[in-house]
Amino acid sequence: MSLDTGTRNVVRLSISFMLLFFAYMSQEFIQEPLIEAEHRRTGLIDPHAGYHSFAILYFFFTIACLLIAPIVETITAKWSMVIGFMAYVLFQAGFIWLNSAYLYVTSAILGVGAAFLWVGQGKYLTENCTGKTIERNTALTWLIFKFSLLGGGIFLFFMFQNQTMTELVATGGVIPPPSLFSYNPFQFQYKIFVYIFCSITFLGCLNTVFLPVSAYLPEKKETETLAQTLSATFKIMRQPPMLLLSFIFLYTGFSRSFWIAIYPTCIKFTTQLGENTSKLLAISCIATGIGQILAGGIFSIIGKRARIIGKDWICVIACCIHLGIFVAIFLFFPSDAPLHPTDKIGYFQPSVHVAIVCSGLLGFGDAIIQTQVYSYLCDGYSKESSHAFALFKFYSAISSTIAFFISKYFTLTGHLVLYGSFAILSAITAVIAQKMYFHKTQHFFQENTSKIHPMISSEPIKIQITDSGSTISNMPSFPVKGKEAN
Template sequence: MLLFFAYMSQEFIQEPLIEAEHAKTGLINPHAGYHSFAILYLFFTISCLLITPIVELITAKWSMVLGFVAYVFFQVGFAYLNSVYLYTTSALLGVGASFLWVGQGKYLTENCTGKTIERNTALTWLIFKVSLLGGGIFLFFMFQNTTIADMVQTGEYKNFVYLFCAISSLGCLNTVFLPQSAHIPDKKEVTFFQTLEATFILMRQPPMLLLSIIFLYTGFSRSFWIAIYPTCIKFTSRLGGNTSKLLAISCIATGIGQILAGALFSVVGKRARLLGKDWICVIACVIHLSTFATICLFFPSDAPLHPTENIGFFEPSVYVAIASSGLLGFGDAVIQTQVYSYLCDGYSEESSHAFALFKFYSAISSTVAFFISKYFTLTGHLVLYGTFSVLSAITAVTAQKMYFHKKQHFLQEKDTTSSKPIKIQIQESGSTISSPVYSFNANVIKQEN
């Protein structure tokens, strides 16, 4: 919560802030914010496939601490904006973020039981998203009587950069004092390359291939609500004279949507399984599709690219903009909590591998989204994301029916006779993966009785 209060507040205004710095000095590319995001997620993508052995070696807790340090180094650079430091620390942050998120997923899995998995994944998401709400409130008062451009002109924004760095550092210190996991699976005597091999084997298996579509969509979804849609609000001048302030309100609305989703599932907990993870994902995708259609109707198509006086099919509305922010946050949180539930349930003994692949696919789509941001109009973005939203809904239903229909989380459970988790087994003769329905090796797929 401490880290992302600071980081997401800065991230939310990153592209408009850099655009204002370009207007002031001309020393940095006006789209350097998008470039930074693309570099970050490119290195994040690569790192997620390679860091699993290191996470296993240094443990989940210290992986998170290592990630925190990278975030602090990145944030410091905004006090003295220049392309070299921005792009270098964006790459460093991509690597650090992979340690943070894979470590967090592993730490969560090692501290859950079958009775607490739904509640704890939702609570994790709830605490995480309180940071977004807090950041939005902070930005609202920050831009109460000024704009991003004014703060860049006076250099006042640097004071907030220093504050954000201090808060992130405090979060890092807090993480150092987290207890070690309550349950750590028995370590197998495997080499670095065998651990990497296990990740790639898992990547090729049908359950993970199905989930990869949902993973890709989570990356597109996050890229849209964290950077592209806020930029649309900032650049749509017909929304009012101080769109910087409106940007902060949008951040608050997104945070409220995320928190409501987390609170809902933390209360509902394991009763959510009666509806099923698949249909919960379908509902979230329908919410997003409706929101995408609304945004397309009320925002000008060139809004992600530059300040514009244009309109969509209808006059831009502040109320529609804020409501859409809330719905984007709500739907995203619902999908993310269900992804965590899928992985903690199905891959409890291979959590670092599974979460690494989740973040790998999510990072790929985020990299694509930010790379095309300076070329795609709003309509192009929405068509792409809407397509993946539909595919994710179909995939969720298919994956649940074929592979994830079990009702138990297996870590720390004594009775596993009703079904078995998906497991990686590395042997001298080769590596295999087994699931409740199928067992796999590189060449053979056979039905088990």
């Protein structure tokens, strides 16, 4: 069966993101442990500079998400993503000359660049989806994208197979092999893999430069001013559906912060898990990638049939999976594991098998929630995609900023209580949002289009799904002054 133009564009987009995050997430996964090892070697960088970097990044990301929508509309989604790619290259290059000043400045630049990247990605994805392809395309995007995590984990596994993080940082160049047969091509100075990762990110940038024009471009509107953009964004933010979805958005930020940085750091710092926890960290990355790919694969296969279950109950299932994992991590890991190397144990002896299973299920649950969020936004906010995705990333970035800011102060127990509370809130609000504003019958089976009417708060949102896209029939589209909504 041949793919439609929009789906082919989505595949091209996903390849770019796969290349970028193969490089960036592999580096991000070991950022805090690597910096802590560099601190022990030289004492010239704060041992928690990795957490500080993440906090700065997400703080600037939070602010930028509210301001860049008019720029994205003006320069198009594609060139917005190109700006984002270049910011990632600039940040990654800093690990060649690791120091606090460059790390913090480029973290701020990356925060702004990431806003361009993700808002642009959401807009480009929306412009290449129809009512028939939303679930499939969002899941397909996630599936291809998350092969980056699996590939990065495999790369890290070979890199740490015969050396620890401390040995990696301490090496001054390529390690000469004692014999031809014991040569490990991945056993080298960490600066060399920075060169590799920068090159891969640049390849992703080139692929993005040559992305085709979107298949389903929206009707051309007058360019909004910053004031108009903020006004439109805050109008959407105040609406009950977005207020309910905001809890899920916040949880996606907490979830990602945990599995990408805090939990891997716990594995690296828990010495009871073995002598070379750096290699175990790489296996954890592989398991997380498999979990994310599995979830993306399931939803790309079942496509529209996922609507029978409902986005609300799919989110509830994912949140329940995460709650179970949080309990297991609480029982098997020492409470001080996110802060420094420790030889303590949790309520039970730390287990390698439990650690790996938890990694896989964290990725699985996170992917389920993320695909449903993308489906909500593509379905419900096709005319305001830049604003809606900016709000999604705004809320997600707020929670990530909080998570990384408190990381040097919170024990593992504190993290788990915070994230578990938001997982419960996300499950509850998903059910309420579906029941009140995204009614299954009107949402999933309408095929005819009609005019957009002013929103009546007591009625569920009526989403019109056609081959050319989807719109909301009782949600205002915030027209530019002097023009009427279509």
